[in-house]
Amino acid sequence: GLEGKLLHPSLVHALRDPQRAGLNEDYSFPARRRPYRHQLEAWQALIQGQPPRSVLVTSGTGSGKTECFLIPILNDLAVELEQRQNAPLTGVRALLLYPLNALIKSQKDRLVAWSEPFDGGIRFCLYNGDTPETPVRNEWQCEVADRRTLRANPPPLLVTNATMLEYLLVRNEDRPIIEQSQGQLRWIVIDEAHTYVGSQAAELTLLLRRVLHTFGCHPGDVRFIATSATLGDASAASRQHLAEFLADVAGVSVDRVRVIEGQREIPALPESLLDSNRPRPALETLHARSPQERFLTLASDGRMSELRARLVTQPSLLSQLAEILNGRADAPARRETLQWLDLCT
DSSP: OOBTTTBOHHHHHHHHOGGGGTOOGGGOOOTTOOOOHHHHHHHHHHHHOSSOOEEEEEEOTTSOHHHHHHHHHHHHHHHHHHHTTTOOOOSOOEEEEOSSHHHHHHTHHHHHHHHGGGTTSSOEEEOSTTOOSSOOOOOOSSBOOSHHHHHHSOOSEEEEOHHHHHHHHHOGGGHHHHHTTTTTOOEEEETTGGGOOTHHHHHHHHHHHHHHHHTTOOGGGSEEEEEEEOOSSOOHHHHHHHHHHHHHHHTSOGGGEEEEEOOOOOOOOOHHHHHHOOOOOOHHHHHTSOHHHHHHHHHTOHHHHHHHHHHTTSOOOHHHHHHHHHSOOSHHHHHHHHHHHHHHO
């Protein structure tokens, strides 16, 4: 339902059918799949928001924070590609900053899956200390895999870290990247923003101000996106602190920063089952039953529902869970508790 309204049709096609890039369905976004609420909110803020807004996305690990910013960026590039009648885009439009090389490399499959369907129109480069100087054999049209090509024909998506970005600003050989990107930079992503504290945060702020100046951009024209894992205390003060950090980095007032929070939604168990409070049968008996029968049986047991209520709100020690289930926490009780937890999944 988002095609043509919020998302460009060619991007929707790329998301729906990444197999064209020879990749499996890990990165397929079928037409009927609904995005998470925090993802949709981020897309609306970043695609429709005028003037450009900066967005802080805070959500748990594995909850799809990357999609919050990558899909609006690819959408923006797809729109520009159509306006340029599919002439491949040259010059950096989006800087994606990751604190670790492992995180940079982890993005490759997803970027290939969603960029390759554009037949070389939208390209990316993973630029870190391991990027080779001279061209290497590369099976993807969308990937710039070496520094020589990066300098000769910079792609719109540059995925790097703060150290490499610092080098890029001062090295003569990287000058062509900046010259071909003048006035085009309009997205800066700071992943894992909570890792920048104290002097690191100050250094990053100054670095990004130099980036805007060197790339010939005005802060108000660039969308800054910061992602952060759910904060320990998840307090309003913590969120405000991160929002102020992003506003500082972006050089805008804090009211131009939108904080989007993703939270797990835990379905409530049916009251009728909770009230019945029937003790569960033996493990072996339940193993033989269908998943539906197992659910009804486990949800009717008071101790199992207490176990679930505890685990969906906070981590617990195995010994504490064994106490709830068995009234004791010795080694056999802990082993049995693990078996019950396996069955509950």
